Amino acid sequence: METDRQIPQPSAEPPPCGAPRRGRPRSEAAELAICQAVERLMAEGGTLADLTIEGIAQAAGVGKATIYRRWPNKNALLVDVIDRLDEQMPQLPGTSVRDDLVVVMDHMRRRGLAKRSRWVLRMALEQLHSAPGLKEAYYSRVINPRRQALRSLVERGMAAGEFRSDLDSTLLAELFVGAMLLRTVIYDDATLDDPELPAMMVDSLLEGLRGPAHTSADPEPTTPVDASVSA
Template sequence: MQTDTPAASRTPVAVPVPEPGAPRRGRPRSEAAEQAIFAAVEQLMEEGVGLAELSIERVAAQAGVGKATIYRRWTNMEALLVDVVARLEAPAPQLTGGTVHEELVGMVEYMRKRGLAKRSRWVLKSALGQMNDWPELRATYQERVVKPRRELVRTIVRRGIDEGVLRTDLDVELVCEVLIGPILLRTILWDDAPLDDPELARKMIDAVLNGVGASPSGGECH
């Protein structure tokens, strides 16, 4: 008949001790779960569910995840929807270190492509359109997505003023509006205006920098 070995005489099991500075093991951030959540929101919208009708519970059920999985990543539904809409759009533009002319053309080109995406992707167009009826979501989107892009334009304009490429006697905001206004007109107000010309961004910036008068005072500005 076997008897249990006294606890005091058992051979201790070695427990590995993590090295100093080693990362702690815990629940990893699941890329698959995030993609499932994003896909669930897009699918619901494609099925005609409005932004105001979406909820954490509904998205979790569609994605096949628990509500806690969503709340670990987003504090509320508005924060999730902002990320979804930003994901549907082209990645935010980045400064390249090129000339002021090149940076401005790059910014307008980004907005041209964004306008094309809005026209071709019903989900994106629907989401952006519904934001106007949801003040909380629109405010969050403006703060997290639109505001940084506007500041990027201001950065380019300030550099242009410092380098003497742009007039120094004009207000920075006015210069931004004059430079970016034409593409906003086409992408937001005039939905049927053509955007398929790959040279459109350069043409717009050149027209503003060189002037549209019959006898411009200066040559082409690069």
């Protein structure tokens, strides 16, 4: 149990006020090289345990002491790197919310293809890869049977005419369960207590999420503010 010791101040940001820092100043290049090395190693995949201090130091061409002079421990370094991540949002066209949404989701799609992004979540799942066979066992035993069963159910619905049949059954299944898995796995702060949630999700998806705007007359009193705030 290592508690994060706060030794006086090996802090990342030495206070520029007060004494003008006698002696050799800290190399800004080293600090940059460390952070960039961490990001590079993150992009290469691997689990949290694979990100060793010595590996980071070597990748950055830096001694370990140079790292520990700036961050009290490995954890603080990683948190700091994550915190400095400049997660840029995609440029939204602003023509319609539907178009903006498509852009956002295409951004997600492309980032899903890139290794570097979503490292934290990917790292978590990559941990399964460090235990050979565990991932395969879990997927073949738990994940895939459920996917298959769900796909069969969806295909039954398509054959019965309850569901649209012009979409891929796999995609249709994912559209149905995606939000639920999101809540149960990733958004761990989201509430799951409402027993009406599944029915609401299914019926909303069946009915469609479109509003009345695509028709001409719309005397809706809610004053649609459609200012192009997409910046």
